[in-house]
Amino acid sequence: MEPALETRGLGYRYGDREAVADLDLRVERGEVFGFVGPNGAGKTTTIKLLLGLLRPAAGSVRVLGRALDRDREAVLRRVGTLVETPALYPHLSAEENLELQAVAFDAPRARVAAALAETGLASVAARRVRHLSLGMRQRLGLAMALLHEPELLVLDEPANGLDPAGIVELRLLLCRLAAERGVTVFLSSHILAELEQTVTRLAVIRDGRLRYQGTLDELRRAHSGGLRVGVGDVEAAAQALAAAGLAPERIGPGALRVEAASAEDAARVNARLVQAGVAVHELRLETPSLEDVYLRLMTEGR
Ligand SMILES: Nc1ncnc2c1ncn2[C@@H]1O[C@H](COP(=O)(O)OP(=O)(O)OP(=O)(O)O)[C@@H](O)[C@H]1O
Ligand SMILES: [Mg+2]
16 A cells, blocks of 8 residues: 655755755554654644645655645545644634534534544533633644544644643544554654654654654664673673674673664573573663654754
């Protein structure tokens, strides 16, 4: 099946300011995909390009297997979006806003109540939007995006304005939509840690350029400090590990470092050494925190 979202060489400029450059994104169907970068990185600009709200200066966008520049209207009916502040009628109630959306999208009337319930808004359904809090408006924006049961959700910083409980509910809702209905979710955030428990894969951008695309595990692995191994006999240990193709590096009188990124890797190294009759007295995986990895990505090559 074609990917849910695919860009090739995507670029955009505001005047002479390059906001997005040479961006290749690929989001498979059914994924919860994170799009991360600091303020001004180009997340909103990219999302607007994905939705045809801006016209690319370079490159192409495919959404749900269709070329966006050819099939925009048809394909966007299968997409739910939340970009910046949701477009709402302030003098109408939450429910009335959703009813209008249901008409516009030909969604069944029953979806209004369902979307209110899914986003935790049932108790304020009759309240006018201008009397809703920021977080409630954000939830309503999400309800609007979900209303017509889209195959793909594109959400720009959906956690903005939500309280901690709201963020947890959002995470659960998005994971449930992906797992139970096969919905693809593309969501941006400027906080990597916020996506840690939600996403299957992610892209990191900085200054409009892709810095990373893959799983969180691969990202950690790429920045892992390796496995510190404390042994009695460094010579024998180095030999045993080299024989296993592990390229050990001596870092002290009784210590070696080898490339490793998971507890399984550590267990394999231990088993090798024990088989070779080497006494192991320390095994420590130097895993950087997600924060460290992100910081490194944001400062590397600066
Ligand atoms: N309408 C505009 N006119 C000129 N420059 C713009 C405009 N919108 C954004 N930019 C610039 O383009 C770059 C990318 O902005 P964008 O809004 O896409 O970033 P972002 O990653 O969404 O940031 P944030 O986390 O703050 O939402 C920034 O340098 C920004 O100043
Ligand atoms: Mg933004």
